[in-house]
Amino acid sequence: MDRLNGKTAVVTGGGSGIGFGIAQRFVAEGAFVFLFGRRQDALDAAVAKLGPNAAAIQGSVTELADLDRLFAAVEAQRGTLDILVANAGTGELAPLGDITPGHYDRAFDVNVKGTLFTVQKGLPLMRAGGSIILTGSTTGEMGTPSFSIYSASKAAVRNFARSWALDLKGTGIRVNVVSPGPTLTDLALDVVGREPFEALGASTPIGRLGDPSEIGAVAAFLASSDSSFMTGGEVFVDGGLAQI
Template sequence: MKRLDSKTAVVTGGGSGIGLATAQRFVDEGAFVFLYGRRQDALDRAAAQLGPNAVAVQGSVTDLDGLDRLYAAVQAQRGSLDIVFANAGTGALVPLGEITPEHYANTFDTNVKGLIFTVQKALPLMNAGGSIILTGSSTGVMGTPRFSVYSASKAAIRNLARSWALDLAGTGIRVNVLSPGPTRTDLAAEVVGASDMEALGAMTPLGRLGDPAETASAAAFLASCDSSFMTGAEVFVDGGLAQV
């Protein structure tokens, strides 16, 4: 029996990278997945790749009406929800001295505010035993030049999981953080640069970049009953970068 048979999942930022790889793993494990993202073309390609057990809903996590549409679709088609992978995020390299209010707002609105309401609006549909997975980052526990605002947003996510684990006590719903390190995605290459990403990968004890499918494997573990005694925890998939 597949680990996620008959489960219903929402994956934000699901059109590419870690989000798409995780949606694929969830479908492979037997789940029905709702993809949520900003770019309709990427969502259409992702839904075609995933097949009949996936539905794409276009919108941004910063748009609360869009999140309402997402969860209305979940309720109409599936009735309830078992897994939320709050994965949508953004970032840019901006050193201290050049940080603008716009850069701060864009980063925190997506990575923190968007994540908060992605989770909060899902709660009325969540089944007991459900799993909420928040995408953090190895940068949340490291000093990273030119990346302080992004790193601070990911550190905030870590504390949200700790606090929400207490808020959700007694509901049977678990919440954990999944924190990738340098991973080969189009977004990472765009933000950091392909050559700098390769250099980051070489700095890990494993000496390479991660593949999105490797993070997806950890997400499937956190989504399943295999992690049933875990809540408020952080799981790093970073090649050891932030661990040694």
């Protein structure tokens, strides 16, 4: 597997969960990956697992100065950027009637503002043939009880890809969305709880939760020239949850 040989990638939220699954596959395919995230301990553990073709920058996608530090490091060490994965995200359960401004601010600051400025600040380092991958969600397509703020934020991410595909016309840079379904991560278990989350996985046509490595495999396809005729699109990796 060397579809990404010599490529430089950034994965936000890359220290754990789906972001780490993506980074792990990218390294296996030959890329050098910069992980970006808030928790230094998780980043250090991830780099130790990934080996010499990974580096970590600590920071938050909600802080523009942190994003500036990230892309300054990428430019200093690698010169250019081939693959940008705006994966960092967060969510909380809150039914209509109990939603607070804090619920809204936390979700939209990370999922929407963070995605926007991650891409905008990384874009000057990208060149023709580059691939931008946004992490969406099945919740952007489906009604989901007690999860409307997160779901709305992911619907915004989906439209970013449609609109940015037009903004990037003629540059040779593509932008697509990978939308996971119920995937076994610590964050998902913390938000939803193990028993209801496993029940959700069992309700899919495939009948189980997804693994972050399965999202990584599809992200590697979107990052590679195998998807060279795709932009503005969305690929669901959801066990069929949002397809029936």
